[in-house]
Structures are given as structure tokens and as C-alpha cells.
Amino acid sequence: MKKKKLLARMAYVAICCIVASVSAFAQAPVQTKVDGIIAKIDNHVILRSELEFSYLQYLAQSKQQPRPELKCEILRSMVQDKLLLARAEIDSITVEDAQVSGELDRRMNYLTAQVGGVERLEQYYNKTVKQLKDELRRTVRDQLVMEKMQQEITGKVTVTPKEIKRYFNEIPRDSLPYFSSEVELGHIVKFAEVSKQQKAAARQQLEEIRKRILAGEDFATLAKQYSQDPGSAQEGGVLGFFKKKELVPEYEAAALKLEPGQISNVVESQFGFHLIQMIERKGQEFNTRHILIKPATATVNVQEAVTALDSIRTLIMNDSLTFAKAAKEFSDDKATKDNGGMIANRATGSTYTPMDQVDPAIFFVIDTMEVGEVSKPVAFRTEDGREAARIIYVKSKSVPHQANLDDDYQKIASAALNEKKSKAVDTWFRKNFDSVYIEIDPEYQDCKVLQLTN
Template identity: 35%
Template sequence: MRLQKNNLKSMNKLRKAGALLAIFCVGQLTIAQTDSLNVIERTGKDSIPKNPNFKKIKIDGVASVVGDYVILNSDIDKTFIDLQSQGQDIKNITRCQLLGKLMEDKLYAHHAVQDSILVSDGEVYGNVDRQIDYFLEQLGGDMNKLLRFYNKTDEESFRQELFQINKVNLLSKRMQDKIVEEVEITPEEVRQFFNNIPKDELPVFGTELEIGQIVVQPKIPETEKKKAIERLKQIKAEVEDQGTSFATKAILYSHDRATGGKTLSLNRKSAFVKEFKDVAFTLEEGEISEPFETEFGWHIVQLDRKRGQEIDVRHILLIPEVPAEALREAREKMETIRKRIVDGEISFEDAALEFSDEKETKFNKGQLINPSTLDTRFELTRMDPSLYSQIVNLADGELSQPLLDEDRTGTKKYKILRITNRHDEHVADYSRDYTKIQELALQEKRMKAVQKWMEEKIRDTYVSLNAESKDCNFVNNWLKK
């Protein structure tokens, strides 16, 4: 079982490394993208310049070929630079380890294509946009500085390189998802997994909290709603009648700054509110919807492209202005609700059901759901910083004062929070922590399925390594010994 435990640790390290590489590796180029490299072609002796100041430059050689993909030595170098630029400790990371990870990604991507797994250009470009936004945020919004950092002459070439990298990453992820999609774990397997862990190696689970909240949203006057609707109708008319760009209008006017102007890819199961999906899936390509309302505000949506069960859309969100008087009334209502709970007139759970304006929690006794685990527990060390700051000084069962909360779209609301339950740090217990133990057992079983797939596909896939790379002690059998 010690090996089993080590496998779990190794798996977590690989998952962490894989996430870092997926975010930061902007050096993974295909062989068709070597125009930006300082390479001198191999030529005969007679063609070498006679300039005495001429210096030979090392050719950017091929480190490995996996299926249809080529990994260059410069890809490994740039991956090191990218990881270091993000503050990662690279002292214990070797070239062989990075090459092995890049080869794994290429193997997944190669067989994703072979298995006809599709990745839409809209989804890839959406990832590129978010990646560049992140980079610019780190560099104070200076695109020229970003291009100089990555030695790119223009934004378009940089975006195209990122497009290729993100496409490989998405193909790789889709292939991994397909490998494990049918892997399930039985209660008996969970029991055996737990019983095989030595007592002195049982995992320790950190302190977790269960948190409830009641939300009061300020009432928006009908006059403000009408202003938003009329403005959206005007924007729609300008795009349809004058040929202006919907994307440009979204960048200029949408209150959803995170997605303004960007393409959103979705299907019927995507995590968008029902009203948004209902409208989006009724449109034809190029069509713009009439204004419609969701819990976030008022929208218009343009359908960019249909791809089977998936669509690419852009949207503009306008949030009607909330007058100061409406905010004051919302706070007073929140204070009254809080006083009634403190005075024992009504329970927190009943108050959530009767008064809360948040659909997701009011029918669940006000309990927040952890978006990462989909249960009600929040581990302190992994909690969202904004939520942590709101509950850190609360005692168990204590009600917070009314808090003015504002989301990324600028929507304002008042809420009160309460820690409804606390689970202190403890050594894993089978009955108490069954769900977590089940997840660990499932992870190990999935890891074994991926490893089995990897071993089979390496044998069946063309793999070539240069002489230097053949000296690596790879985790996987890339040398096919």
C-alpha cells in the first residue's frame, strides 16, 4: 500500500505540473512555426560567410517526435522560462522531466485527432483571449512589453502561436477525459482502498466550514429597466442597420467586463443560466436576439456559429442603475431580517426560504455550495479569498453584519453570513470522510487507467528521440525497451 500512497502523491504532482504547463507553456511549437527562431540552415562549406566576425549559432534541433507532433529543444527552453517567469521553483525540474511531460501532451493530442475528438476554434480563441488578458494584467496592460518578453514582433503572430499551444492542450485534456469517462468505483473498492492504507500514512484533512447566507437584492425601478432595454435595442439596430461590429459594441458597452466582445462556446449542459441558453439556442447564425432578462441583468445575444450541439455566441449585458434609495432600503430590510433571527423570532433556515433573493441557496436552507467539490464544505486553506475575508472573524453560529457585495458585473446586493458547521482538521475516518476517500480511490483508479492507455499507445505510436534525449530516465517507456 506504500506504493499506492506514493502513486497518489505522484499523481497530484503530475496534475499540478500539468496545470502549470497548460497555463504557462507558450513555447510548444510545431515544426511549421520555427520562423521566429534564430536558426542557420545547414549548408556546404563554400557557402559559409567569410566574415571574420561571423559566429556559428547552434541549430534549434528536434528533441522528439510523437506521432504527428514535433518537440524542439527550444520548446523545452521556453517552458523553463515560462515557469520561472511565473515564480515557479525550477531547481528540481530537469529537461528530461519537461520533455516527458511535453511528449505526454503530444501523445494525447495525436490520438485525440485519430479518434476524431473535436475542439472548436471559438473555444481555443476564447482561451487565448483569457491567457493574454492574464499576461497583460501581470505586465500592467502593456502589450509591447508582453511581445518583447516573448520575443514576438506583433500581436497576431503571438496569438497564432498561443492558438496552436492551446489547441494541443485542449485536445490533450479531451483525450484524457475520454480515457477515464467510464471509470467508476464501487463501495467495495473504496473500502479495500482505505483498509490498505497503513495507519501511519492515513491522509489528514484540513479544517472545513459549512456556510449559509441570506441575500437581499435592491429593487430596481421600472424606469431604469426600460432605459437598459431601449439602449440594447438601439445597439441591436446599429449593428443590423449600419453594419457596426457587435464585438466592438460589446467591448465598449457590456457591463460583463470578463467576456465583453469575446466568443462564448456553450451547449445545453453548459453552466449558463437557463434563460440565456433558451434564447441563444433559438437564434440563427448572425442573428441578434431581442433584449431579455436574467438574474444578472438585461442581455442581447448574437449567434456567431453553430457546430452540431455546440454554439459560439457573443453577448452584451446592461445592468440597470441602482439608485441610492434602493440600496438603503435593501440594507434596512437586511438589518430587520438579521434582528429577527438574533431575537429568535425566526430561524436562519426559515428566513433564507422566506426572504432570500438568491435562488441557488434559499431552497437549501441558505447553504452555500462549494463550486469545486459540489458539496457544502469549504476547506479553509482553499477558500476564495473574498469569502474567507467575510467569515474569518465569525464564531460558529454567529451572524455577520449586513455586507454590501458586488460581483464581477457590478451587481450589488446585501447579504448576511453564518458558519453553520465546522469540521476540524483530523486524520481520515472511513465513515466521516467517505466522500473524500471515495474521490481518492477513484483518482487512483483513473490514474491506473491512464497509465495503461499510455503504455499501449506508446507501443503503437511513432516515437523518435534525439541522441541526447535517449539518455533520459523517463517515467514512461518512450525508448520502447
């Protein structure tokens, strides 16, 4: 039963963190019953459609046959997650708006890369990026709060070497996992820089648009015609209400100097050049529209980035600089530069990636490399469409093998720690079920949702 519960939790978390980033704004599946509330946990509810969607998504991903007990396990996980949210409210556990916005951007970039660009993403869902973000924002906030609440519960949980060894020895020999070949990879990225001439041309174009607006033309109409922000252009440039620190600093600083109706000067940010109009203020929030012009990138010269990386590689190869230090000092990839340049496995968060899951563009670079080698600079395009170059470091490679403490100590330690944390969370649930109001629809009474097992 314990394994089933963990499996259900893994299923629901996977749906929430990856697939449900799509499901939050995808079409709901056809239902045979009228939708309605099937569980209440303080101020939080679970709809029948939410349970059905999570259940069907898991079946589709796992290719399992429908099982009523699995649906019960998923419902139990959903109730437990809502309990985390309810207790977080009681305990004043919150997350910063900037963190929510950052996670939204990360997910949008991931989805955009998966479908092949912003336009395809918007066509697929028949919604703008802004609309997708607005619909997903609450879900992302809830997930981040749940993660923070779980961290409050399990943050001090540790495992000793003795516990790790005992955990491994309790696994039946015929049940030991078989690990395929895995690799640890790092990279140092340099973005191709836009030339001064290209920047000047983009700025001049926006200056001309500003003159037309000041002469009486409609801001929204020109935004639809010229803005290169696909998330707001068709909305007349309207971004909607944001709080402080939710937008890039340059944009926010310029916007907050404006009174409703006023137009800013041309503002440069990491995204390009903006022309901003303040629409409305409400307390600590403000609503603006903008026109974004990006410098032309068709003629971006990647060679400068390649040359810079070649020099960095030479320093590393001559032992004048470690790869980790070079990444921290020179890499333009914010996601990896402070982690020694190491690329995380998106599915697990670890730095180990099965060879059959390595990005093909990277695989053909590292296929013949030895451990410790650093590749020559190679040009590539980032998930958000930027031209760049990188050097790739092979930190480790493993051969296929059955799990053992010598080769897989860190993985086994992680599994032992996760089991101990799971027990800590279960203990917390047992103690806190009575601290909030919980009501389950009689239709699901056979699921025994409020009954936890060891």
C-alpha cells in the first residue's frame, strides 16, 4: 500500500509540475457526469473534473489499465496537497510574486520549445501567452507554496550512512534497479551579441512610432501592427496588472514614473526596446501597455561568442582555471553558472542524465568524448530562440549496471532520504488532518481518503 501511495503522489506531482502546466489551460476531457465539488479542505476545493483529468493523464502516461483504487490514491494525494495549502495559510507560509513570475517564464519557455515557438503555442491553445500565464499563475503559486510547506516539514530530515546501508540491504536482491548508462554534463554558454548598429536601428524605429503616437495615432493600434511581444501585441500591447518586482527592473522603473495616459521615452531591457503607456493604478498594482521592438538578429555574429569560449577552453585545458570557476565567471546561462555549469536532469533535478535522454544536439558532441574532456565551442539556439555558443564538459559517464553501494551511493542515499521525508510528511498529515475542515463527497467514501496507512 505504501508503494501505491507513493506512486500516486509521484503521478499527481508529475502531472502538476510538467503535464498540468499544459492541463491548466488545455481543454478539459469529455465527462460523463456533471462537474462539481467532490472535496472541501477549508477554503480549497477539488472538482470532479480535476480528479478525472489527473487520473486520465496518469493512465495515458503510464499506459496502465483503469483501476478504481488508483483514482482513490490520486484523490488522496490531491486532498493532502490541499491540506498543505490550507495549513500554509494558517501558518502564513507564502512565496514572492517574483518567484511565481520566474517559474511561469520557465514553464512558458519550456512549452514554447516543446511545440516549436510562441506562434505555434498560441495557435495550439488558441490563447495568447499572456492569457496562458494568467490562467496558470494561481496553479504555479499553489505548487510553490506546497513545496515550501513540505520543506518546512522535511527541511531538517537527514539520513546517516548506517541508514543508507540499511535501506539498500532491505531491497530484495531480485528487485535491485538496473541503471542504464548515465552522464554528468556541464556547459558554459555565451550569447551572440547584437551589434550597436542593430540596436540603434531598433531604437530609431521605436522613436518614430513614439512620434506618431504623440501626433495623435492610437497606441493600441500601433502595438497590434508593430509590437514584437506575441503575448500582448494582439491585446493592443496591454500586459495587465502587475505588482512591483514582477516585471524587469528597467521596464518597471520607467512605468512607475508615468501617470495614467502618459507615454515613456524608449526603454531598453534584456528583451529589446519598449515604449510604455500607463493605463491604470490600483493600490500596489499597475496596468500598462507597451510596444516592443527587438534588434534584428538575422545577422547576429556567433563567431565572437565562439572566439571567447575558445579562449576560456584553453585556460581550462591548461589547468589555469577550473570548469566550475569558469562557468561562474563567464557563462551567460543563469540556470547553471552558479552550479559549476552542471546541467540538471529536468525529470529528477539531479545532474545525472541517461544517455538516451540527452539532448540530441549535445549527444553528438559528447558521443566520442572521454570523461574530463571539454568540447570545442559549438553554436546552438537556446530554448527562447537566442543565438549562442557553448563548450560542453563531460564530468562522468557510467556503464549499465545493477545498483550497488559503491557506484550508486548518492542515488541510494537520495532514495533513502526521500523515503524518510515521505514518512515525515505522512506523520505530519496524521497530526494535522483534524486541524482543518475536510469534507469528502459520499460518492468517494469507499476511497477512505482520510485514512492513512504506514
